[in-house]
Amino acid sequence: MNTIAVIILAAIIFDVVIHIVADILNLKMLQEKLPKPFQGVYDADQYRKSQDYLRVNTRFGWITGVINLVAILLFWFQGGFPAVDNWVRSFGNGPVLTGLMYIGTLMFFYALLSQPFSIYATFVIEERFGFNKTTWKTYMLDLLKGLVLAILLGAPLLAGILAFFEYAGSHAWLYCWAIIVLYMLVVQYIAPTWIMPLFNKFKPLEEGDLKTAILSCAKSIQFPLKRVYTMDGSKRSRKSNAFFTGFGKNKRIVLFDTLIQQHTVPELVAVLAHEMGHYKKKHILQGILLGILQTGFMLYLLSFMISYQGLFDAFYMSRVSIYAGLIFFGMLFAPLDFFIGILMQIRSRSNEYQADRFSVKTTRNPGAMIDALKKLSVHNLSNLLPHPFYVFLNYSHPPVLKRIQAIDSISVIE
Numbered sequence: 001m002n003t004i005a006v007i008i009l010a011a012i013i014f015d016v017v018i019h020i021v022a023d024i025l026n027l028k029m030l031q032e033k034l035p036k037p038f039q040g041v042y043d044a045d046q047y048r049k050s051q052d053y054l055r056v057n058t059r060f061g062w063i064t065g066v067i068n069l070v071a072i073l074l075f076w077f078q079g080g081f082p083a084v085d086n087w088v089r090s091f092g093n094g095p096v097l098t099g100l101m102y103i104g105t106l107m108f109f110y111a112l113l114s115q116p117f118s119i120y121a122t123f124v125i126e127e128r129f130g131f132n133k134t135t136w137k138t139y140m141l142d143l144l145k146g147l148v149l150a151i152l153l154g155a156p157l158l159a160g161i162l163a164f165f166e167y168a169g170s171h172a173w174l175y176c177w178a179i180i181v182l183y184m185l186v187v188q189y190i191a192p193t194w195i196m197p198l199f200n201k202f203k204p205l206e207e208g209d210l211k212t213a214i215l216s217c218a219k220s221i222q223f224p225l226k227r228v229y230t231m232d233g234s235k236r237s238r239k240s241n242a243f244f245t246g247f248g249k250n251k252r253i254v255l256f257d258t259l260i261q262q263h264t265v266p267e268l269v270a271v272l273a274h275e276m277g278h279y280k281k282k283h284i285l286q287g288i289l290l291g292i293l294q295t296g297f298m299l300y301l302l303s304f305m306i307s308y309q310g311l312f313d314a315f316y317m318s319r320v321s322i323y324a325g326l327i328f329f330g331m332l333f334a335p336l337d338f339f340i341g342i343l344m345q346i347r348s349r350s351n352e353y354q355a356d357r358f359s360v361k362t363t364r365n366p367g368a369m370i371d372a373l374k375k376l377s378v379h380n381l382s383n384l385l386p387h388p389f390y391v392f393l394n395y396s397h398p399p400v401l402k403r404i405q406a407i408d409s410i411s412v413i414e
């Protein structure tokens with residue numbers, strides 16, 4: 001085993017172990033006593049159910065993680081990477097097509113491996129806790145549409161990247177960066193109109209109190225909102241959510257039908273003011289720019305490593321190729337990605353506080369935001385008391401009690 005193999009192996013094992021440690025700490029935090037702000041909102045049974053939900057999901061995560069780990073290690077040390085390489089090369093195609101086949105084959109196997117887990121999570125765990133509404137038909141159609149999209153959208157981009165690194169010389173990473181950024185922007189722009197409707201039905205929000213309240217809130221903060229949609233989230237799950245999508249003229253706010261059913265108009269306005277807060281505080285723009293920088297950084301490093309012999313030796317590959325280099329570099333980059341991910345989560349959690357603050361300052365109704373957060377947590381069986389280390393590793397949003405605390409400390413009188 002060479003140094004690179006040792007680094008990658010250590011990183012893969014470290015990742016599994018650190019998440020299990022965080023999980024154990026997280027489970028140890030569970031206590032019977034209901035936190036004070038939730039008294040009267042959660043009944044004892046429901047609260048116990050939320051803890052069971054966490055336990056079941058955690059244990060399931062361990063099983064999935066360990067099986068994945070074993071599968072990757074077996075594939076790696078049994079010479080899976082060169083075996084697939086020999087097979088795709090046997091067709092005698094050029095480097096780009098061979099590369100598409102190589103990466104496509106590995107992704108196909110990986111997706112196949114993850115299917116039983118995904119099916120179990122949806123039809124056994126989510127079902128048991130009363131969330132699942134996905135039918136087998138929806139599930140299979142989602143899978144099929146996902147596959148077609150991956151081929152239609154992913155394959156041309158991947159072909160472009162392979163071709164640049166194959167033929168464009170030392171500036172290839174720059175060209176790749178440019179096309180990836182362009183691609184990301186175009187996909188985000190067309191997603192609300194072309195991609196998301198493939199999976200869900202979007203309807204403009206009906207005229208009425210809710211729409212009037214949302215539009216007047218948007219107007220009060222000069223938010224250029226023309227489109228508010230509802231989405232049939234109930235097609236797959238009872239869980240509820242709201243989100244912001246697209247940009248420029250194409251931006252819109254989407255409310256799950258499940259959200260509208262459970263909340264009052266002031267609560268929904270508070271939730272949407274929060275979403276608009278993300279926009280007003282430039283979190284969306286920030287996210288896009290950081291994504292662009294991260295992509296550039298990765299491609300720059302990739303350009304040094306993609307043909308490095310040691311990287312190929314680590315995976316028992318006798319022949320160097322751009323396409324396998326992409327995969328191996330991805331594995332080598334994982335530890336760095338881990339730290340970048342943690343920084344991104346820190347940023348995201350701080351943005352959530354800002355958006356909450358924005359919402360409360362806008363609606364001048366902290367009670368509505370707090371009630372909305374409480375209802376969302378109860379409805380989605382969220383863990384009320386996650387361990388700080390678990391939050392540090394995994395949470396993109398601060399724990400609900402921290403958010404409530406922060407909102408309580410905001411003064412709405414200017």
Ligand SMILES: [Zn+2]
Pocket residue numbers: 274275278352355
């Ligand atoms: Zn948010």
